[in-house]
Structures are given as C-alpha cells and as structure tokens.
Amino acid sequence: MTILLLAIHVLATVFWVGGMAFAYLVLRPAAAPLDPAARLTLWRNVFAKFLPAVGWAVIALLVTGFAMIFVTFGGFAGAPISVHVMTLTGILMMLLFFHIVAAPWKRFRTAIDAGDYAQGARNLDKIRKFVGMNLVLGLLTVVIATTGRYW
C-alpha cells in the first residue's frame, strides 16, 4: 500500500514542481520576445491547461500524504519531523495555489477574454510572483522530504 501511495505522491510532486520550473525558467524567457497579444494569449492557454491539472495533483498529494501518515506511520506522532515540515510547507503551497486560481488567474482570464491586455499583463505579473514563490517552496519541500531520513 505504501509503495502505491508514495509512487502517486512523488509523481504528483514531479508534475507540479517540474511544471512550475518549466513555466518559470523555460517558457517565460522563451515567450518574452513575443508581441503582447500573442504572449498573453499563450499564457492564457498554458494556465487553462496547467492549473486544473495542478488541482488534481494537489488532491493526489493530500490524499496520499495523509494516507501515508496513518497507514505507514500510524499517525502524526509516529511520523518523522521532516513529514511534519512537509505537511506545513505543502499546505502553504496549496493555499498559494488556491489564491492564484481565485484571484489573479480569474482576473487575468477575464481581462484577456475581453481583449484588455493591460489589465491582463498586470495580473500575469502577479501570477508570475506567486508561481515563483511556490516554485521556491516546492523545491524546499522536495529537499526536506527526501533528505529527512538523514537528519
């Protein structure tokens, strides 16, 4: 059971953190020289695909993470400190994700669909900042999760 839960947990992690790294470090500089209309429409289409998929990854991480705490460790009291820290930073990442979806992404999408590129650009900048924060938190969480058994 633990093998299946851990496999799903790690695959969801790879998708979410890897996707943010690709968006931030590869797609962003590659899209920068495009005309604003083309660039903002590209990001609208990218996030329309990526954010719902991250929503599924979040559900998978929560279900498998808490299932492992109870199945593998018999509750929080039996789990190592790294798992406690991961739960905290993981929940922080999820709150940031929900904020992106509910606030700047909603405003960005509405603006682009109405042809208001200036308002769209302002909200894309907010999304960029939050994704940057979540990328840092995600990398930190992965390091904490994987090195935890040595400290």
Ligand code: HEM
């Ligand atoms: C917030 C809910 C979360 C809970 C309750 C949770 C819980 C757990 C548990 C119990 C394990 C197994 C630890 C072990 O077998 O030693 C684990 C492994 C792991 N978690 Fe999480 N986790 C959560 C979120 C996250 C997030 C958001 C990430 C990445 C961004 C993440 C990355 C990992 C990784 C990479 C492992 C594998 C560690 C290893 O076996 O080397 N987790 N998690």
